[in-house]
Amino acid sequence: MRTALVIALAATALPASAIAAEPAKPVATAPAAKAKYTTADTDIGTLLDDPAAKAIIDKYIPGMTSNEQIEMARSMTLKAVQAYAPDDVTDERLAKIDAEFASLK
Template identity: 45%
Template sequence: MTRLKLSLIVGSVVAVLLAAAAGGWFYYIMAPQPTVTLPGLSYSVAESDIDSLLNYSEARAVLERHVPGLTGLRQIDVARPLTLEDIQPYFPQMITDGRLAAIDAELRQLEGSNVVVYTTGSTLVGVILDDPEARDIVDSYLPGFSTHPDIGQGRGFTLNFMQ
């Protein structure tokens, strides 16, 4: 009889511990949140810097169409942090008010490329490894991370969990 009671007590304790461990596992490993996709940038002559306009091929085409020769100027690299309105006084014949208005109208119709936001707490390592830009960013902070021989085992986890 004593042996039966001991078996029941041990069995109950084991069952409670297993239930607690399972509950803790599900609490600790939450389902990853979906990645967030931010809408593309909007462009304007007053707010967009020249660097952004030159690096986005469609915006660059608008500049080349309305102000031929602007993108080929030697000084354009110095002006990259400035807006078109900022540099207008330096090129009054090239960048007129009429051209700025036409450029602005076309730029506002452009849709910039969407930006996907990954986080260390909600994005799976596999998703990061499959995105070349994200993989390069992680490798810049954790050299050799994506090429580690055991990285395949971590594809289903987040970086926070792997920490």
């Protein structure tokens, strides 16, 4: 009974806004949207099977997707292929491809 009386007295001493105010809740931030494809993680076979991704590769590395040997590279990534064709698959081209991949839904 005494505890209830102390709480009641304390509540009357506080301004009404302090009693009614809810504590601030932390705002949950959504994780950054992950790109559908990346040149470092997505295998070439997956990219070739998506017409939009294939078009992006053709834009920056012309002739790559129509090369007769491309089927042998289906399990590799574009980043891995860079070791075999550094003049065609440059860091600059991979960055541009990744930027366009990020816009794919």
